[in-house]
Amino acid sequence: MRALLVVNPAATTTSARTRDVLIHALASEMKLEAVTTEYRGHAQDLGRQAAESEDIELVVALGGDGTVNEVVNGLLHHRPSPEALPGLAVVPGGSTNVFARALGLPNDAVEATGALLDALRRRSERTVGLGLAEGTPGTEDEGVPSRWFTFNAGVGFDAGVVGRVEQQRERGKRSTHALYVRQVLRQFVDEPHRRHGRITLERPGEDPVTDLVLAIVCNTSPYTYLGNRALYASPTASFDTGLDVLGLSKLSTSAVARYGTQLLTSGPERGLHGKHAVSGHDLTDFTLHSKVPLPFQMDGDHLGLRTSVTFTGVRRALRVIV
Template sequence: MRALLVVNPAATATSARTRDVLSHALASDLKLEVATTEYRGHARDLGRLAAQDGETELVIALGGDGTVNEIVNGLLHDGPDPDRLPRLSVVPGGSTNVFARALGFPNHAVEATGVLLDALREGRERTVGLGLAAGPPDSDDAGVPPRWFTFCAGYGFDAGVIGRVEQQREKGKRSTHPLYVRQVMRQFLKEPHRRHGTITLERPGEEPVEKLVMSIICNTAPWTYLGNRPMYAVPGTSFDTGLDLLGLSKLTPAAVSRYGTQLLTSTPERGPHGKHAVSLHDLSGFTLHSQVPLPFQMDGDHLGLRTSVQFTGVRRALRVIV
C-alpha cells in the first residue's frame, strides 16, 4: 500500500528519535513517503496533494488534533468521496489526541503504531461522519470558506479558552492540562456575557433557542479529555450520527461549579443537565448567531471572532483505518 506519513515536528508528545523509529516501523509494511510540516497549513496542502495524485492510498497523521484537522481539510478539499479518497489514520503525538482516542487508538505513539500495523494487516477500517462549518449566506461571515472538523467545535466561552491557550503557547508555554485549567478560570473572570448570553440557535422547523453563553458542537464522544479522564458533553454522540450540541445559558459561579462538576463526572450515558443547559442530539444542520462577535474554535484550533456560523453534519465522509 502506498502511504504518506505527515509528521508535525512540533508535536508535543513525540521526540525526533521516536518519530524516526515510528517511520521505520511503518515503512516495513508500507511503501512509505514521509513529509515533515514546515508551516501552518502545510499538512492541509499535503493532504490535498495526496487526494489529487491518484496514487496515495493512505495518509497517516503523526501529530496532534490540529495536524489531523489540517490533513482532513486537505483530503476533502474537493468534497467527501470515501470510495475515491485515500484512507486516513492517526498516530497520536499531541497533548490530548481526542480524534485518535475516539477511534480506539492508545494514547501512546509506539503502541498506536502497533495497533495501526495490525489494522492494516487485518484490513480493519470504517467510514466516519464529519462536521462542516461555514459562514451563512447573507451574513457578515458569508465569505468565510467552509472548514471540516473531526470531533468538536465551540462558539463562545470554550473557544475563548482555546484562544487564551494559544496565546500562552506563542509565548513558549507547553500545552499542558494545568495550562488549560488556568485559562478556563481566567476566561471566566473576563467573560463579559456570562450572565446574559448573546447566541441564538436556529434549526429548520424549530423555535429558536436564545441567550446562550456558549455552545459546544460534538461529532463524537468523548468531547475531550482532562489527562486520562474522558468528558462527555452530549452522551450518545457518534461518528455514525449527525452533530450534537450542548449549550449553556448562564455561567455564574454557581452554574460553573454545577456544570463543571457534571462534566468531570460525566459518563457515556449522562452529561451536563439542568435548567440552564440545552442538549440536542443527531442534528443534520443548524446555525448559531450572536449579537456580538464571539471566539470560534474547531478541533482545538482558535479561528478568531465570528458573528454567525452554519453547521452541517455529513455522514460517511471519510474512511479511516482502525
C-alpha cells in the same frame, strides 16, 4: 501500498528519536514517503495533494488534533466520496489526541503504530461522519471558507479558552492540562457575557433558542479529555450520526461549579444537564448566530471571531484505518 506520512515536528508528546522509530516501523510495511510540516496549513496542502494523487492509498497523520484536522481538510478539499480518497490513519502525538482516542486507538504513539499496522494487515477500517462549518449566507461571515472538523467545535466561552491557550503557547508555554485549567478560570473571570448570553441556536422546524453563553458542537463522545479523564458534554454524539449541540444560558459561579462537577464526574450516560442547558442530537444542519463577534474554535484550534456559523453533519465522509 503507497502511503504519505505527515509529520508535525512540534508534536507535544513525541521526540525526534521516537518519530524516527515510528517511520522505520511503518516503512517496513509499505512504500512510505514521510514529509515534515514546515508552516501552519502545510498538512492541509499535503492532504490535498494526496487526494489529487493517483497512487497514494493511505495518509498517516503523526501529530495532535490540529495536524489531523489539517490533513482531513486537505483530503476533503473537493468533497469527493470516501471511496475516491486515500484512507486516513492517525498516530497520536499531541497533548490530548481526542480524535485518535475516540477511534479507540492507544494514546501512546508506539502502541498506536502497532495497532495501525495490525489494522492494515487485517484490512480493518470504518467510515466516519464529520462536521462541516461555514459562514452563514446573508451575514457578514458569508465569505468565510467552509472547514471540516473531526470531534468538536465551539462558539463563545470554550473557544475563548482555546484562544487563551494558543496565546500562552506562542509565548513559549507548554501545552499541558494545567495550562488549560488556568485559562478556564481566567476566561470565567473576564467573560463579559456569562450572565446574559449573546448566542442564538436555530434549527429547522423549531423555535430559536436565545441568550446562550456558549455552544459546543460534538461529532463524537467524549467531548475532550483532562489527562486520562474523559469529559462528556454530549454523550450521545457519535461518528455514525449527525452532530450534537449543547448550549448553556448561564455561567454564574454556582452554575460553573455545577457544570464543572458534572463534566468531571458524569459518565457516558448523561453529560451536562440542568435548567440552563439545551441540547440537540443527530442534527443534519443548524446555525449559531451571535449579537456580537465571539471566539470560534474547531478541533481545538482558535479560528478568530464569528457572528454566524452554519453547521452540517455529513455522514460517512471519510475512511479511517482502525
